[in-house]
Amino acid sequence: MGKSLNEQAHAGIHGLHAYVPGKPIDDLKRELGLTSIIKLASNENPFGVAPAVTRAFAEFLEKGASDLHRYPDGGGYALKQDIAARHAIEPERVTLGNGSNDVLELTARVFLGPGKNAVFSQYAFAVYPIVAQAVNAEVREVPALGPEADMPYGHDLDAFLDHIDENTGVVFIASPNNPTGTWLAPDAIEAFLQTVPPGVVVVLDEAYLEYQADSERPDSRQWLERFENLVVTRTFSKIYGMAGLRVGYALTSAAVADWINRIRQPFNVNTVALHCAQAALADEDFVAYSIQTNAVQRASLADELAARGLRCVPSQANFITFDCGQPSTPVYRAMLHEGVIVRPLESYAMPEHLRVTVGSQKENQVFLAALDSVLERA
């Protein structure tokens, strides 16, 4: 008789729900027939892609497109050289991914499996349980700091230590974290790295690092020399505006990079993305502009929300999570009818919170007007 397909899918998969992304603009156009829509649901860069990337793309179409029948450079030689130079690290310690999600998943596949566990915070990025359960590892969610803490909903690193045991393969920490926007002080991360057993991999997810204030931003590069178990992940999706092209990377010890590379799909980053990411890395003006504008707009958006009596979680990312004081999914749905897409956090067990990406000044105004009209009716 054999087993049913249902039985063949392993236990970790049965416990999972597919990742729910921010609603695409075209879906809303189709569903509601709206023409003017703003999307502040996926923490994308509101200023689009770095101009150097647009130029590199055009140049690629002119000169490089005739080589598209060739496989990409699977080793990503040129981009790795540039990333390595940027971080003053050996190129063999850089691992490229199809977005940083890819390197998160690869890390889980190397260090997790049945009988192992992954430790991460309550309200942490939804991909951590997905990549852990996908390889049938146990997931251990560490209760987050409470709503009244100095860093409400933030990671409680002391409590992490109570959840780590001899079967822990990977600990995921995100600073700043999504969906909360909360962050960890560099001293706290360093103390944590010193305490975690050296055989436990610590992933430090820095997808939003560039958005942090200079004074708060850790220099994780120096830790990589001291902690062979540290995996730092970065992305081109946020500050460089390249979410659609999918490039991210990990900085690790040479040993960890070697293991990850053994299971990496040989051509996981495509030719166009490799070419554009090199241009993005060099576009320092765009990065500086994005950081500066985000800081100004984030502060003003937080003030506007607070003025409406809506409590914001402190954020050093390019989004703000706030308490609507009522179930947020109906608020989200009503806002769709106003042509504004935000993110309800019911799936993160924060059923009264909404997450809004910090947009351009104009987008933020449209968002606030839509929110006002929805909350007035509620």
Ligand SMILES: Cc1ncc(COP(=O)(O)O)c(C=O)c1O
């Ligand atoms: C905390 C965090 N890490 C990683 C990612 C993955 O981004 P990407 O795969 O686009 O690099 C995201 C995306 O939203 C994120 O919020």
